[in-house]
Amino acid sequence: MEIQTSAQERLERVAGQQPLYAALAGILTRDIRGGKHQPASVFPSEKELTERYGVSRQTVRQALRVLRDQGLISSHPGIGTIVRESAPARDRFNAVNSTEELLQFVGDTEMHAVSRRNVLVDQELAARLDCQPGLLLSEVAFLRKTPGADLPMSYVLIYVPPRYAAAQETPPVSNSPIYQNIERMFGVRVHEIRQDVTATVLDDKLAQVLQAKAGEAALQITRFFYDESKALIQVSVSYYPSSRYTQSARFRAAPNAA
Amino acid sequence: MEIQTSAQERLERVAGQQPLYAALAGILTRDIRGGKHQPASVFPSEKELTERYGVSRQTVRQALRVLRDQGLISSHPGIGTIVRESAPARDRFNAVNSTEELLQFVGDTEMHAVSRRNVLVDQELAARLDCQPGLLLSEVAFLRKTPGADLPMSYVLIYVPPRYAAAQETPPVSNSPIYQNIERMFGVRVHEIRQDVTATVLDDKLAQVLQAKAGEAALQITRFFYDESKALIQVSVSYYPSSRYTQSARFRAAPNAA
DNA sequence: AGGTATTTGTTCGTATGTATT
DNA sequence: GAATACATACGAACAAATACC
Numbered sequence: 266m267e268i269q270t271s272a273q274e275r276l277e278r279v280a281g282q283q284p285l286y287a288a289l290a291g292i293l294t295r296d297i298r299g300g301k302h303q304p305a306s307v308f309p310s311e312k313e314l315t316e317r318y319g320v321s322r323q324t325v326r327q328a329l330r331v332l333r334d335q336g337l338i339s340s341h342p343g344i345g346t347i348v349r350e351s352a353p354a355r356d357r358f359n360a361v362n363s364t365e366e367l368l369q370f371v372g373d374t375e376m377h378a379v380s381r382r383n384v385l386v387d388q389e390l391a392a393r394l395d396c397q398p399g400l401l402l403s404e405v406a407f408l409r410k411t412p413g414a415d416l417p418m419s420y421v422l423i424y425v426p427p428r429y430a431a432a433q434e435t436p437p438v439s440n441s442p443i444y445q446n447i448e449r450m451f452g453v454r455v456h457e458i459r460q461d462v463t464a465t466v467l468d469d470k471l472a473q474v475l476q477a478k479a480g481e482a483a484l485q486i487t488r489f490f491y492d493e494s495k496a497l498i499q500v501s502v503s504y505y506p507s508s509r510y511t512q513s514a515r516f517r518a519a520p521n522a523a
Numbered sequence: 524m525e526i527q528t529s530a531q532e533r534l535e536r537v538a539g540q541q542p543l544y545a546a547l548a549g550i551l552t553r554d555i556r557g558g559k560h561q562p563a564s565v566f567p568s569e570k571e572l573t574e575r576y577g578v579s580r581q582t583v584r585q586a587l588r589v590l591r592d593q594g595l596i597s598s599h600p601g602i603g604t605i606v607r608e609s610a611p612a613r614d615r616f617n618a619v620n621s622t623e624e625l626l627q628f629v630g631d632t633e634m635h636a637v638s639r640r641n642v643l644v645d646q647e648l649a650a651r652l653d654c655q656p657g658l659l660l661s662e663v664a665f666l667r668k669t670p671g672a673d674l675p676m677s678y679v680l681i682y683v684p685p686r687y688a689a690a691q692e693t694p695p696v697s698n699s700p701i702y703q704n705i706e707r708m709f710g711v712r713v714h715e716i717r718q719d720v721t722a723t724v725l726d727d728k729l730a731q732v733l734q735a736k737a738g739e740a741a742l743q744i745t746r747f748f749y750d751e752s753k754a755l756i757q758v759s760v761s762y763y764p765s766s767r768y769t770q771s772a773r774f775r776a777a778p779n780a781a
Numbered sequence: 782a783g784g785t786a787t788t789t790g791t792t793c794g795t796a797t798g799t800a801t802t
Numbered sequence: 803g804a805a806t807a808c809a810t811a812c813g814a815a816c817a818a819a820t821a822c823c
Binding site for chain 4: 783784785786787788789790791792793794795796797798799800801802
């Protein structure tokens with residue numbers, strides 16, 4: 266007994282030049298993040314998705330692979346595809362699986378400029394940035410959003426020495442990382458990145474900017490960019506409300522073990 | 524003008540039941556790591572691999588995807604497939620604290636056993652551990668301390684399938700990781716680890732165990748240990764009060780930068 | 782226990798699009 | 803423009819794992 270699911274939803278290719286599977290992945294991602302599917306529940310089967318969206322199974326599988334790589338779902342033969350989210354299924358962003366993604370993944374997000382100013386590093390900031398007080402730095406503030414999302418994923422503060430300040434002159438909305446601007450404009454090359462991850466609680470000011478609740482837990486990720494001679498190129502401090510972001514990484518054992 | 528490449532190499536499926544693409548990925552990986560292809564050189568094209576090994580292009584592409592995910596190659600339309608690195612350097616940046624460091628660091632700490640019990644996985648826990656509800660798991664709780672320190676660094680919950688439960692029988696104070704016990708006692712081998720990092724706020728119960736203040740921010744780190752066949756070996760959930768721990772990682776540029 | 786249906790995994794074939802040389 | 807190489811997409815089939823009766 267089959268139910269005729271005549272209603273084939275339209276798969277509109279956003280911005281014209283997106284592959285089919287990417288468009289589908291985007292839709293499914295939004296469905297999950299928008300709470301249309303409960304965590305630990307069974308996702309529509311591949312067959313169902315092929316019929317609903319009128320694409321081949323290959324395309325569906327490639328779209329699901331994107332979600333799987335992002336840790337949004339997990340697949341099990343004979344069972345199906347399981348929504349793999351913890352927490353309230355709201356806006357939850359996912360993360361970084363390789364060092365390349367670490368640097369690249371900003372490409373999928375929009376950086377909305379918030380403010381820009383010069384700051385004199387005081388004691389407190391010096392401790393946070395691991396540099397000397399009295400230094401003059403150029404600071405820009407961004408909100409990072411995934412296109413289409415309501416709430417920002419994170420609030421980012423980027424500090425660079427005054428000589429690189431020109432690299433911070435970005436349009437109101439951009440998606441190319443500042444450090445790449447510096448590399449391109451000044452011919453330097455990022456050689457080492459140090460990343461410190463800690464947890465913090467959002468104060469009133471941060472909560473307001475992020476449209477989150479004060480008192481909510483957040484990841485604070487600080488990244489230091491150095492060139493070959495260990496000179497500091499850039500420091501970024503990001504705040505990710507815990508309900509919107511989980512940093513995910515995979516490590517593989519060396520394949521040599523016999 | 525075509526060159527007849529008659530010699531079709533044999534694709535022997537190791538251990539009988541390995542998928543074709545996995546066997547091919549293994550061969551190609553060994554070729555690269557064995558130095559058969561120089562870094563920055565062009566890898567054989569998909570068409571060539573298809574003919575040489577007598578498999579379809581799908582299979583070749585799936586094998587190449589494995590290598591690409593590991594950072595061994597990169598693909599560019601119109602150019603070809605480029606060999607990136609042979610040895611440990613994965614791409615432009617390389618995590619200094621790789622698997623070994625990640626796994627080693629527990630060796631410098633003491634694990635104080637707190638409790639041990641069997642848990643029936645409910646909906647909420649199932650989502651957090653990415654397993655099916657109704658499953659029976661063996662849970663142990665530890666406090667991790669640096670020798671001589673007053674306060675514990677973290678509270679750790681470790682879940683293993685019942686068949687590995689024996690590996691959780693540790694002395695009250697130990698410093699060998701559970702997963703190593705499992706490897707030694709059951710002859711399995713950790714092949715991949717997935718690590719999810721998020722922030723949380725300590726509730727009363729956690730704060731009491733950790734001798735911290737309720738409401739303090741904490742890192743919540745969940746690690747999934749898998750063997751070669753992607754079977755789950757162990758899941759650990761750790762809570763680190765933010766005032767006692769910062770996760771720090773370094774990434775270095777690959778020395779090859781062109 | 783056994784058999785069938787469902788669901789994901791793998792593999793083949795084929796065609797077309799896009800980027801580079 | 804033509805040739806090459808990867809990317810995308812469709813269709814089809816069988817295998818393996820699981821669920822249901």
